[in-house]
Amino acid sequence: MDAPADSPWSGTGLDARTGRVLEHLVAVPSADAAEVASAAGVSAADAERALRHLADASLALRIDGTTPRWAAGPPRSSLGALLARRRAELAHAEVLVERLQEMYETVSGPRAAHLVELLEREQQVSARYGQLLKGCASEVLHLAKPPYVTGSEASAGELGVADGVRMRSVYETEGFTDAVSLTTALRGTGQGGELRLASGLPVKLVVFDRVAALLPVHGDRPAAGSLVVHSPALVEALVALFESVWERAEPVSLSGRTDAPPPTPEGPLPADTPATQEPDPRTREILHLMATGLKDDTIARLLKVSRRTVQKHVSEAGTRLGARTRFQIALLAAERGWLEDH
Incomplete structure (x- = not known):
């Protein structure tokens, strides 16, 4: 013994x-x-x-x-x-x-291959992403943060996601440097998608119908390869991670909605307001960001200007449009076409 x-x-x-x-x-x-x-x-x-x-x-x-x-x-x-x-x-x-x-x-x-796939080349990641997205029937969950890989981060609309699929995306706030970046994010949510912003996202992640997940092998080098996770336990954990981020993220409303109620004026609007006068590019950019639901502090940080500058442009736009509230400004600016890309 x-x-x-x-x-x-x-x-x-x-x-x-x-x-x-x-x-x-x-x-x-x-x-x-x-x-x-x-x-x-x-x-x-x-x-x-x-x-x-x-x-x-x-x-x-x-x-x-x-x-x-x-x-x-x-x-x-x-x-x-x-x-x-x-x-x-x-x-x-x-x-x-x-x-x-x-x-x-x-x-x-061979058994492990059914639980986790290793995609070593960027072309593989892009092709597999498109395949998984097109196969979705109910839901896509998306955490997006830089650095971005163009080939594998095409918008859902471009890849033909099925109608009726609910898409929820959280983008890294620090990833936006101008209105173009935000426009890309809005387009990437697809028709009827929901977008939120948050700082300090833990990982780049896409979850498909809660049965598969795609994430990079190296968070700071997405082009170095990705993993497709099929393990039910791991996918469930990644879904829980997404939901926790989603809860703390800041909602961003789409500026093109048609179901919003008409503005209720707080008083008669001035009749001689130069509403037809086109805004300068900076004002147009600030209005575009404001219409998505971002606060003045966030807009100032994204555009690298002061909060006072943002408020000045918004106030001047309100005077031109004859609007008294930020909601009126956003709605009337959209009607004038001021929020469209030029």
Whole structure:
């Protein structure tokens, strides 16, 4: 019986009882079984078994006489030989473990491929993304953050997502540097898609119908390859991650909605307001961002201007349009075509 893992004899293959017997033998010239049992605190039968085991391992020598006595062999040479045998056994065991591991990987490899796919080239990622998106029947969940890979991040409309598929996207706020970036994000949500903005997104991610997920192998190098995850447990965890990000993200309303109620004026609008006068590019850009639901602080950060500058442009646009609220400004600007790309 092997020694417990915390026994000093565990590395030799001797159990603790036999080790105590050997410790007594090396401390005396010789001893009979009764003396060994008393000194080691074991029964006479256990002492006999331990002594025979030591003799078989060449660690003890039986001295015949009227009452047989036992003497220990030189510990360094006798235990050294035992440890050498143990090392050889461990080496053989390691070879066996490696062979078993190779067999396991050979059998498990095809199974693992059904749980996770590795896409090593950008073209593979783009093609697989389009295939998964077109196969969606109910829902697409999307976390988008820079750096972007153009080939694999085409908009849903361009890839022909099926009608009725609900699309929810959260874009990295810091990823927008101008109105063009925001327009791309709005287009990428597809017809009727929902868009939100959040800072510090944890990962780039797309989840398809909650049965498959696509994410990069290296978050900072999306072109270095991606993983397609099919494992139900992993997909469920990624969906939970998306939902937590979605809850804290800031909603962005689409400026082209037709179901919004008409504005309710707080009073008569000036009749001589130069509403037909075209705004300058900066005002048009600020109105475009404001119409999506962004706050003044966010717009100022995106355009690298002061909050006061944003408010000044919005106020001047309101005067031109004869609008008294931000909602009126956004609606009337959309009607005048001020929010369209030029």
